Amino acid sequence: MPRKVHVQTTINGETVEYLCEPRQSLLEVLRDVLHLTGAKEGCNNGNCGACSVILDGRLVNSCLVLGAELEGKSLETIEGLADPDQLDPIQDAFLENAALQCGICTPGFIMAAKALLDNNPNPTEYEIRYWLAGNLCRCTGYDKIVRAVQDAAQTTS
Amino acid sequence: MAEKKDYKVVGTRPIRHDGVDKVTGRALYGADFYAVGLLHGRVLRSPHAHARIKSIDTSRAEAHPGVRAVVTAKDFPDVEDKIADLGEGAANVKDLQDNVLAGDKVLYKGHQVAAVAAIDPHTAEEALELIDVEYEVLPPVISVLDAMKEDAPLLHENMRTDEMGEKSENPSNIASHFQHKQGDLEKGFAEADVVVEREYTTETVHQGYIEPHNATALYNPDGHLTIWCSTQGAFAVREQVAEILELPVSKIKVVPMEIGGGFGGKINVYIKPIAAMLSMKTGKPVKVLMSRADVFEGTGPTPGSYVRVKMGATNDGHITAAEAYLAFEAGAYAGSPVGAAAFCVFSPYKVENGQVDGYDVVVNKPKTAAYRAPGATNAAFAAETVIDEICEKIGMDPLEFRILNSAKEGDIRVDGPPAPRVGFVETVEAAKDHPHYSAPLEGENRGRGVASGYWPNFGMKSSVVINVTADGTISLVEGSTDIGGTRAAIAMQAAEVLGIPAESVTPTVADTDSVGYTAVTGGSRTAFATGYAAYEAAQDVKQQMIERAAKLWEVDTDAVQFADGVFSTVNGKEEEIDFKGLAARLDETGGPVVGRGTADPNQPGPSIGVHVVDVEVDPETGKIDILRYTATQDAGKAVHPSYVEGQIQGGAVQGIGWALNEEYIYNEKGEMTNASFLDYRIPTCLDLPMIDAVIVEVPNPGHPYGVRGVGETPIIAPPAAIANAVYRAVGVRMKELPMSPGRVLKTLGKI
Numbered sequence: 075m076p077r078k079v080h081v082q083t084t085i086n087g088e089t090v091e092y093l094c095e096p097r098q099s100l101l102e103v104l105r106d107v108l109h110l111t112g113a114k115e116g117c118n119n120g121n122c123g124a125c126s127v128i129l130d131g132r133l134v135n136s137c138l139v140l141g142a143e144l145e146g147k148s149l150e151t152i153e154g155l156a157d158p159d160q161l162d163p164i165q166d167a168f169l170e171n172a173a174l175q176c177g178i179c180t181p182g183f184i185m186a187a188k189a190l191l192d193n194n195p196n197p198t199e200y201e202i203r204y205w206l207a208g209n210l211c212r213c214t215g216y217d218k219i220v221r222a223v224q225d226a227a228q229t230t231s
Numbered sequence: 232m233a234e235k236k237d238y239k240v241v242g243t244r245p246i247r248h249d250g251v252d253k254v255t256g257r258a259l260y261g262a263d264f265y266a267v268g269l270l271h272g273r274v275l276r277s278p279h280a281h282a283r284i285k286s287i288d289t290s291r292a293e294a295h296p297g298v299r300a301v302v303t304a305k306d307f308p309d310v311e312d313k314i315a316d317l318g319e320g321a322a323n324v325k326d327l328q329d330n331v332l333a334g335d336k337v338l339y340k341g342h343q344v345a346a347v348a349a350i351d352p353h354t355a356e357e358a359l360e361l362i363d364v365e366y367e368v369l370p371p372v373i374s375v376l377d378a379m380k381e382d383a384p385l386l387h388e389n390m391r392t393d394e395m396g397e398k399s400e401n402p403s404n405i406a407s408h409f410q411h412k413q414g415d416l417e418k419g420f421a422e423a424d425v426v427v428e429r430e431y432t433t434e435t436v437h438q439g440y441i442e443p444h445n446a447t448a449l450y451n452p453d454g455h456l457t458i459w460c461s462t463q464g465a466f467a468v469r470e471q472v473a474e475i476l477e478l479p480v481s482k483i484k485v486v487p488m489e490i491g492g493g494f495g496g497k498i499n500v501y502i503k504p505i506a507a508m509l510s511m512k513t514g515k516p517v518k519v520l521m522s523r524a525d526v527f528e529g530t531g532p533t534p535g536s537y538v539r540v541k542m543g544a545t546n547d548g549h550i551t552a553a554e555a556y557l558a559f560e561a562g563a564y565a566g567s568p569v570g571a572a573a574f575c576v577f578s579p580y581k582v583e584n585g586q587v588d589g590y591d592v593v594v595n596k597p598k599t600a601a602y603r604a605p606g607a608t609n610a611a612f613a614a615e616t617v618i619d620e621i622c623e624k625i626g627m628d629p630l631e632f633r634i635l636n637s638a639k640e641g642d643i644r645v646d647g648p649p650a651p652r653v654g655f656v657e658t659v660e661a662a663k664d665h666p667h668y669s670a671p672l673e674g675e676n677r678g679r680g681v682a683s684g685y686w687p688n689f690g691m692k693s694s695v696v697i698n699v700t701a702d703g704t705i706s707l708v709e710g711s712t713d714i715g716g717t718r719a720a721i722a723m724q725a726a727e728v729l730g731i732p733a734e735s736v737t738p739t740v741a742d743t744d745s746v747g748y749t750a751v752t753g754g755s756r757t758a759f760a761t762g763y764a765a766y767e768a769a770q771d772v773k774q775q776m777i778e779r780a781a782k783l784w785e786v787d788t789d790a791v792q793f794a795d796g797v798f799s800t801v802n803g804k805e806e807e808i809d810f811k812g813l814a815a816r817l818d819e820t821g822g823p824v825v826g827r828g829t830a831d832p833n834q835p836g837p838s839i840g841v842h843v844v845d846v847e848v849d850p851e852t853g854k855i856d857i858l859r860y861t862a863t864q865d866a867g868k869a870v871h872p873s874y875v876e877g878q879i880q881g882g883a884v885q886g887i888g889w890a891l892n893e894e895y896i897y898n899e900k901g902e903m904t905n906a907s908f909l910d911y912r913i914p915t916c917l918d919l920p921m922i923d924a925v926i927v928e929v930p931n932p933g934h935p936y937g938v939r940g941v942g943e944t945p946i947i948a949p950p951a952a953i954a955n956a957v958y959r960a961v962g963v964r965m966k967e968l969p970m971s972p973g974r975v976l977k978t979l980g981k982i
Contacts, residue, residue: 097353106352111263112256114491116441117523121908124441152256165254169246172873175715175881177253178260178442178491207917210908212439212492213715214877215884216916217924 083144085110086154094141101125103141104151112152112181116210123209126182126189127151133189135208152181155188164188164226173222175213183209187223191230199224239795240726241936244873245733247719253489261445261461261488262520269447270299272509272519273355274502275345275362276529277337280371280595280901281384284335284344284364291361292347297354300512301362302505303345304332308477315474324474326564330598331475331504337366338386338563339597340902341528343501348509348517371595371901375537375560378404378594386563386593406565406591411573411646419552419584423543427620430539431613433950433968434894435560437532438602439885439913442491444530447518448506456483456507461490463497463712464751465743471500472507486742487712490752494885495601498751499531527906531600532895534560534567538613540576548627550636552584553577553645557610559591562598567591571687572606574646575947576614578685579655579839580636585645595901601753603882604686604943608889608950612968615682615951620964629681629955630663633841653837653939654865654929659683661863661927662841668861677847677858678959684842684947688835688940689754690933693761694747695768697725699824703811704735705772710749711761712740715881715942716874720758721765723870724936728769730796731810747829755838755940758870759931760830766935767828776813779820783808834933838941840864842883842948846956850979853972855891855957861923862948867931867939879924879945886949888914892971 078093085108094103101118104110104127116122118137125136128150155162164187167173174180183206190197190205197205202223203216211219252258289301312325328334333342345362349355372378372386385402392399393407420426446460456478462468465485473480490497502519509517521529539556555576559567569589577585599605622629637659638650662668662681672679696708707725711717722736749761773793780798781788783806790802799807808816817824845858862883869875892912896905905911930937954965963978976982 095353102352105263109265110256111259114260114442115262115520116443116491117908119523119907119909121523122441156255161251161254165251168254169250172244172247172716172871172877174250174253175874175877176440176442176490176492177249177258178440178489180253181256184254203916203919207915210441210913210915212441212494212885212913213881215880215882215922216914216919217880217922218873218877220916220921 079142081142081145083146084148086151096142098141099137100139100141100144101136104136110151110153114178114181123186124179124182126185126209128185128189133186152185155184163229167222167226167229171218171222171225173214173218179209179211183211183219187226191227195230196227238727238936240723240733241868241870242872244871245719247716248722248738249713249718258489260442260491261459264447264459264488264518266447266449266516268515270348270350270513270515270517271352271355272346272348272506272517273352273359274343274505274519275359276525277333277340277342277344279337279366279368280340281369282337282366283369284333284337285367286365287345288363289345291363292358295358295361297350298347298358300348300509301345302508302512304334306508307332310474310477322566327471328475330564331501339595341525341597343529346505346509348513372404373594373596373897373901375535375558375592375594378592379558379590386595404593406561406593409589411587413643413645414584416552416554416584416586420543422545422551424546425621425624426541426543427617428541429613429617429966431966433536433609433612435532435535435596436889436893437527437911438494438496440492440494440496443521443523443526444497444502445520446503446506447516448510449516450507450510454482457486458483458503458507459486459488460503461488461497463490463493463714463753465710465712466748467498467751468500468503469743472504475504476507484742484744487740490712490714493714494603495605495753496530498753499600501530523908524906527911528903529597531562531598533602533605534562534599536560536609538609540613540617542617542621544621544625546625548625548632548635550580550582553582554585555587555610555614557587557589559606560594560596560599561591562596563593564598565591565593567599568601568606572610574687575607575685576610577645579633579638579683581638581642582645587645603885603946607684607686607947608886611682611684611947612950612954615948616954616964619955630659633659633683651837652932653839654927655839657929658839658841658863658865658927661925662843662861665843665861665925667843667859667923672845674847676850676960677845678956679843679845680952680954680956680959681841681843682948682951682955684840684944685837686755686944686947687837688759689756690760690832690835691750691754691756692831693749693764693829695761695764695828696746697768697772697826699772699814699817701815701817703814704737705729707736707738707765708741708746709738709761709765710741710746711757712752714752715878716871717752717757720870720874721762724762725765725769728766728773729810755942756835759835759934759938759940760832762870762938763832763934764828764830767830768826771828772824772826775824775826779817780808780813782820783816832933834931836867836931836933836939838865838939838944840944840948842952844952844956846953846960848957848960848975850961853975855953855970855975857887857920859920861925862945863925863927864941864944865927865929865939866941867934868928868937869926870938872926875926875941876924878941880922882942882945883922883949884914884919886946889968890950890953890970892969894969
């Protein structure tokens, strides 16, 4: 078995240290090492977006990043989005618009929507659809997801 | 019993009970389960579409550091070749077992052959490479028409065709042929002014749920097995694992975790018995996960098919005769949804002279599983486009034609039973009256199409227990895994009975030891049948609460009324107390109140949908764009309209994906060549417009609130509606699914 790498990084504003194998993806580290299971594995090759996280301000698929690459970086995951007493407006908008059915893609969509609204607080419908095209949902047909992001943009801007 | 009326909770849009867990990433799905000492299992799969297994040597894998156990089919008990009732349909236990781990032969690429448990997933993957399997490769047969040929390679040398009840003499890949007949077909076609007969083919498609299959099993030395997994039916998992491993059902506890989509594909077991066997060998909890490629290649998709439909009609638009020939790929083992296809193909219509022939055919592809209205989409693609051609020939509006020919309650169907009440005419009228249908559609290469879809829906068994809490809320324990908001839909039906808000219900999906038998979340049955059980449990609570109020007031129970959430009596003394007030006084009136309800309703009430679509076809690339989409559907009574709309929108989009680009692409060796979400492309949000879902409510007489299942129907109409729109856009009739750019260009004569 390969020697493990020591990593010190920032996750959801807190300093975190872990050991991981060089071959472990960030998604594996989040789920299997740190037990942050909000990022989901849908495909493990960057096609579905269910593992979306925000790394140094950029939306990435955590299955396509190695855990060892996190040294010195700053990561936001779905677990860090809500305050203890209040959901993020995007989370609220997903609930109010019934923008989830099975919910497996939801954390990824919410992180992708957050990355979009952080960069573009007033996106058009086309911009929302373009930005979220890297996240697959098989349940909703996307209608209510797009409306939720439109709603969240109204609330946050 | 149900009439159209207003309710206080049913028909509103509360926030779903499991919502916060699901938007914060806290909800635990099957793959999120963790246990101390957990081992990780991975499965070796056949690289060949068809081969005899000459030998399997696991010794190198077993010697690999970190490996704790290896299993193959040799580790199975010898099960009988018998048919077991599994709640939703029966299955041959030997086939089930053989599909979980191949015995003598592998029958498709991806067929499970052996499995390893190791200290981590990567070590398990390394060990798979060290299992030596010697194969004798056999010629595969991939398409249904090829498999039906007399000289086709045989998958099962001992399979005989069940030819309308008689067994054939010679072995064949045709597992069965059945026929439904009514009236006089010849006479019907002779009366027709117009007869259209067309052939259609559809390719294998997958449910495409985003969450891969998963299972963690722990076997204790006392013989108790626990399985944590994502499944559409915890009890169905229990039954299958019990049959495959010859364990008593009472020794198996299945804990349903949250489930990331199913659409019919998470009923059959694949890796659950393997996780159990690996735990039996190691004494440790073992988690087995599939990769996306495993899901495509190793789990049941819905069949490719060949369908021929012939229909005759008079110039004034009456169907005089209809005939369908349905040949469906079952995959590696018998059991395609051709029966359901035969049931649905002409169901919306009154067909006095009809015949439907169905063939169930094995091919070297994964054993098919249910997929949202299984079989109906294949059949409707044919029937609904033939109808469009007839309408064009006789010059009739296609929605008028549907109203004219709609089956009325009591009309005898081609397959025998009388048609139940369903709001077909109302649904067609909703489509006709929608602004979409009359909106001008300008521009080149654009066209509008319509089609309808019919699904009978299922009832089946459900159990619910309600505990009254001292603060006036209730906890509701049910056995239906929640794939799309059914906790809310079920809780709301109980709340309606008890006159409390939906938020006063805490629903829990329980494991198989903690709730009564409940069939799968499938067949569009959950909001209907488990909702029915919740209604019954709430009625039980209500009755007991009336008894408590009577005790409190020292009056007869007959003297206590319950309306709008308030118990009252006027018998001598005027008293009233609301549900919350009475719940606080249970201790002084006899202790806890527990209500129970079971249901096995036999009138699920079919659901029917009519879809209108505008497309634009790019004649240079062959790509079809969806410009506008409207879907109307009879929901009986929409319990939570947002989630009913969601079912309609999601189903329509799955149908759009099936229509436009989804297919298993095979090479000549019978290998699927596109087993990833990059190459098996499901629709993204950029491919789509908003989907306008229009709920029509014609109450189902078989449910106290008139509920009909809604989940499956919306996938049926899209391929036919889009094909009909493509014809109006560019003048060609598409007869193959998917209508991918290459097929469109071919049909246009451009390549």
